[in-house]
Amino acid sequence: MQEFRGLGLGAGSGGGPGGGGNRWRMRELAQNEHFDWAVFRRALRAFIPYWPYTIIVTVVILASSLGGVLPAWLTQRIIDDGIQQHRMSIIVKYTLALILISIGTGLLGVLQTWLSNLIAQNVMADYRIALFRHLQRQTVGFFASRQAGDLVSRVTNDVTAIQSVVTTTLVGFVSNLLNIVATLFLMFSMNWRLAILAVIVVPGFVIPTQRVGKSRQKLQGQIQNYLSKMTVQLSESLGVSGALLIRIFNRQGAEEKEFAESNRTLRDLQVRQALIGRWLFMWLNMFSSIGPALLWMYGGWLVLRGEIGLGVIVAFTALLSRLYGPLSQLAQLHVSILSSVALFRRIYAIMDEVPEVQDGTQTIPDNSVEGRLRLEHVSFAYLPDSREAQRSAGAAGGSPGSAAAKATGGMIATAAAHAAAGPHEPSVRAETRWALQDIDLAIEPGQTVALVGPSGAGKTTLLNLIPRFSDPAAGRVYLDGMDTQSLTLHALRAQMGLVPQDPFFFHDTVANNLRLAKETATDAEMEAACRAAQIHDTIAALPDGYDTVVGERGYRLSGGERQRLAIARVLLQGPKIVLLDEATSALDTVIERKIQDALAVLLEGRTALVIAHRLSTILKADKIVVMQKGRIAAVGTHAELVESDPLYKELYETQFHIENEPHPGISERESGHTDV
Numbered sequence: 001m002q003e004f005r006g007l008g009l010g011a012g013s014g015g016g017p018g019g020g021g022n023r024w025r026m027r028e029l030a031q032n033e034h035f036d037w038a039v040f041r042r043a044l045r046a047f048i049p050y051w052p053y054t055i056i057v058t059v060v061i062l063a064s065s066l067g068g069v070l071p072a073w074l075t076q077r078i079i080d081d082g083i084q085q086h087r088m089s090i091i092v093k094y095t096l097a098l099i100l101i102s103i104g105t106g107l108l109g110v111l112q113t114w115l116s117n118l119i120a121q122n123v124m125a126d127y128r129i130a131l132f133r134h135l136q137r138q139t140v141g142f143f144a145s146r147q148a149g150d151l152v153s154r155v156t157n158d159v160t161a162i163q164s165v166v167t168t169t170l171v172g173f174v175s176n177l178l179n180i181v182a183t184l185f186l187m188f189s190m191n192w193r194l195a196i197l198a199v200i201v202v203p204g205f206v207i208p209t210q211r212v213g214k215s216r217q218k219l220q221g222q223i224q225n226y227l228s229k230m231t232v233q234l235s236e237s238l239g240v241s242g243a244l245l246i247r248i249f250n251r252q253g254a255e256e257k258e259f260a261e262s263n264r265t266l267r268d269l270q271v272r273q274a275l276i277g278r279w280l281f282m283w284l285n286m287f288s289s290i291g292p293a294l295l296w297m298y299g300g301w302l303v304l305r306g307e308i309g310l311g312v313i314v315a316f317t318a319l320l321s322r323l324y325g326p327l328s329q330l331a332q333l334h335v336s337i338l339s340s341v342a343l344f345r346r347i348y349a350i351m352d353e354v355p356e357v358q359d360g361t362q363t364i365p366d367n368s369v370e371g372r373l374r375l376e377h378v379s380f381a382y383l384p385d386s387r388e389a390q391r392s393a394g395a396a397g398g399s400p401g402s403a404a405a406k407a408t409g410g411m412i413a414t415a416a417a418h419a420a421a422g423p424h425e426p427s428v429r430a431e432t433r434w435a436l437q438d439i440d441l442a443i444e445p446g447q448t449v450a451l452v453g454p455s456g457a458g459k460t461t462l463l464n465l466i467p468r469f470s471d472p473a474a475g476r477v478y479l480d481g482m483d484t485q486s487l488t489l490h491a492l493r494a495q496m497g498l499v500p501q502d503p504f505f506f507h508d509t510v511a512n513n514l515r516l517a518k519e520t521a522t523d524a525e526m527e528a529a530c531r532a533a534q535i536h537d538t539i540a541a542l543p544d545g546y547d548t549v550v551g552e553r554g555y556r557l558s559g560g561e562r563q564r565l566a567i568a569r570v571l572l573q574g575p576k577i578v579l580l581d582e583a584t585s586a587l588d589t590v591i592e593r594k595i596q597d598a599l600a601v602l603l604e605g606r607t608a609l610v611i612a613h614r615l616s617t618i619l620k621a622d623k624i625v626v627m628q629k630g631r632i633a634a635v636g637t638h639a640e641l642v643e644s645d646p647l648y649k650e651l652y653e654t655q656f657h658i659e660n661e662p663h664p665g666i667s668e669r670e671s672g673h674t675d676v
């Protein structure tokens with residue numbers, strides 16, 4: 001079956017990494033793709049650093065191709081000059097040459113595999129690191145607008161498929177072409193009439209291979225859809241949040257039914273696919289016998305007429321397989337080329353996205369920050385259109401510098417237009433939904449400012465501008481009088497700690513999660529921070545204490561525990577500024593007390609901006625900022641605002657007043673999971 005290599009018959013219909021699966025994935029990518037020379041050229045540039053290997057591989061392939069046809073020629077000489085002429089010395093000489101050539105081509109094959117893998121793995125490693133580095137520079141908003149699975153797939157699957165680009169597309173192209181040239185050269189130099197006869201049979205291989213290839217490709221597309229549907233279902237229903245949701249709504253039965261249906265369809269499609277492959281295999285087998293049969297008939301006649309020796313026919317039948325296999329593979333090469341283009345397009349769509357937040361250059365001397373924050377005429381709008389464009393460009397695999405780049409450029413251009421026109425410009429206002437408008441706010445060192453307001457008022461958006469998770473479309477944010485956009489992101493973020501509403505922890509030990517804030521933290525420092533955050537006793541009681549793995553997203557900890565661990569993490573970091581999004585869940589009296597104590601330590605002596613949900617926090621704040629529809633509606637102390645601001649009074653009566661009556665019935669552990 002050597003001549004059918006590369007036709008997708010040997011590997012079956014499934015596929016592990018690097019096997020049939022990758023090949024079919026490449027075929028799927030090739031659908032709806034068009035050749036883009038710019039992308040192809042850019043992809044080839046990645047191989048430039050490895051040019052010495054590339055040259056050696058080409059020489060090795062050339063030598064292998066010659067080594068591949070020589071045995072046929074030697075066989076002819078053995079038969080016609082040795083056996084027919086009764087010359088034993090010729091037989092021995094050429095037989096020894098046969099053995100040496102087969103050893104030589106074997107060794108060349110090993111060298112070729114080693115070198116092509118070396119090139120492929122190096123290029124893959126380069127792309128993986130470049131993509132990961134690039135993704136690290138993207139903003140939080142970038143990740144919010146994409147599926148993590150899609151990004152993971154680009155860094156892993158797409159990059160892994162580069163292996164196929166090297167082995168199937170590049171090496172495959174060169175080696176098949178050289179094989180065909182060498183074989184045809186030998187055929188025509190032995191006997192041109194037999195050579196023409198051999199070539200006449202070629203369409204019988206190429207046409208059905210292409211036709212069947214198309215239907216298998218279509219089926220494979222359907223199979224992939226079902227496979228990804230099942231993967232999504234599996235990952236959603238086996239994740240902690242999905243598992244909880246399914247159980248709460250009693251969806252186990254429905255989930256099982258859906259899974260069983262996809263499973264059945266997948267089974268049927270795969271059986272059909274295997275059968276189509278079998279039909280093609282049968283056809284090719286039949287045709288691969290027709291070629292030699294015709295050769296024997298016509299060649300036999302030529303031998304009888306004394307025009308050629310018997311050895312020529314034997315050599316030709318051996319050469320046939322070296323012609324048909326590579327020709328069929330070359331006929332399918334466009335699939336490999338198109339899928340390579342699609343693959344690199346998907347990778348470049350990510351690499352060409354300019355990070356929304358650009359790094360500044362100014363650093364901050366150690367311990368020099370006082371913690372004064374000022375927001376001047378700050379406005380901000382989420383840009384759904386640009387994000388949508390980016391997403392679809394990514395899905396379609398937008399070309400570098402075109403779809404994806406335009407989408408990103410659009411985002412920046414829009415933001416720049418906002419900045420230039422300002423939020424009050426009528427033309428801009430008409431099409432923009434401002435999440436923040438003309439915010440002026442000053443926070444003195446050590447002050448605590450509480451942000452309050454109805455849901456969607458813009459509190460989180462405002463908080464996110466301080467560490468530059470996003471940049472304002474208009475206005476400026478200053479830290480100690482320095483424009484935050486001029487500072488390096490590293491220096492800026494080193495000054496601030498963040499406690500989000502639902503803190504995240506990696507699937508790692510408590511200690512390692514704490515060390516994210518300070519890599520060099522000693523056990524004593526961690527314990528001190530945890531004691532201050534009222535969480536040490538809880539950690540000490542865990543099976544392995546600080547070495548206990550907290551589980552996916554920290555689900556082994558309750559909501560209250562997660563908050564206090566997050567507070568401990570920030571305490572360990574010891575920043576000048578604290579950004580806090582208080583949890584909304586009400587807790588029992590003891591735990592509420594613990595959290596308040598932890599917060600008191602956290603806020604002591606630091607500048608704090610707090611999205612407040614607790615009356616105690618509001619009462620302790622130096623200033624309360626009431627937000628509504630992206631604007632600051634009022635500023636004052638609790639006493640002032642209750643008197644003067646109807647919105648604040650309403651919030652106080654509906655939210656803080658009631659929510660801060662601790663719920664004796666809800667324990668900390670129960671309340672920790674209510675956000676699912």
Ligand SMILES: Nc1ncnc2c1ncn2[C@@H]1O[C@H](COP(=O)(O)OP(=O)(O)OP(=O)(O)O)[C@@H](O)[C@H]1O
Pocket residue numbers: 141144382383384435453454455456457458459460461462
């Ligand atoms: N990633 C996003 N993309 C688009 N719009 C967003 C995004 N995040 C928030 N918004 C919108 O921006 C506005 C302000 O949202 P924000 O989250 O800042 O409000 P909030 O005051 O923090 O609300 P809550 O108290 O409910 O958390 C809302 O209209 C919201 O729908």
